Amino acid sequence: MKKTVAVLFAIAICAVGSAYALYSVSNEGTWPKSWPKELEPLRKQSRTLEGPLAPNLHHAIRFANREEFESAWPQILKVKSKGAPVLLVRGPNFFLGEHAKTGVVVHCPPLGQASNPATPEAPIAGVTNVRERWMNATYIELVVDGEIVDLNRIPLPADSPIVDQRFKDGQNK
Numbered sequence: 001m002k003k004t005v006a007v008l009f010a011i012a013i014c015a016v017g018s019a020y021a022l023y024s025v026s027n028e029g030t031w032p033k034s035w036p037k038e039l040e041p042l043r044k045q046s047r048t049l050e051g052p053l054a055p056n057l058h059h060a061i062r063f064a065n066r067e068e069f070e071s072a073w074p075q076i077l078k079v080k081s082k083g084a085p086v087l088l089v090r091g092p093n094f095f096l097g098e099h100a101k102t103g104v105v106v107h108c109p110p111l112g113q114a115s116n117p118a119t120p121e122a123p124i125a126g127v128t129n130v131r132e133r134w135m136n137a138t139y140i141e142l143v144v145d146g147e148i149v150d151l152n153r154i155p156l157p158a159d160s161p162i163v164d165q166r167f168k169d170g171q172n173k
Contacts, residue, residue, distance in 0.1 A: 023051035081137035102145040
């Protein structure tokens, strides 16, 4: 009897604890199969977070070397919504994890509201915070380190706002 009560108590604690979690995390990229096939090999070094309040998806792709990043960059740009921004930030980055110093985070709206890169999603009118303003579109957060992700070596999209937050205090909090 004591064993049954202990098991039920443990299950109840886990259920309550998971209800308060802000994000669910998958330790591999779970982006849609419709994304460019060239990104498939990157799934295993990626992770996907869902949350915090709405089920927004955040696909964090970590890179170990410059060549790997530079070959993936044009394909990553293809999934961004037309007109959506590219945010330039520095590490560490919550989405990439504490041990990754560089990479890309593709922020997407909830499933079923998934954006189509060929059609522009309108930003939310009257919202000044860039992340909130574009939360209904797919936008890119580029974690720049100057070595693996070197802005002097990659093209930034001319048709998108580039928001440089690398030197903003508290940018990754």
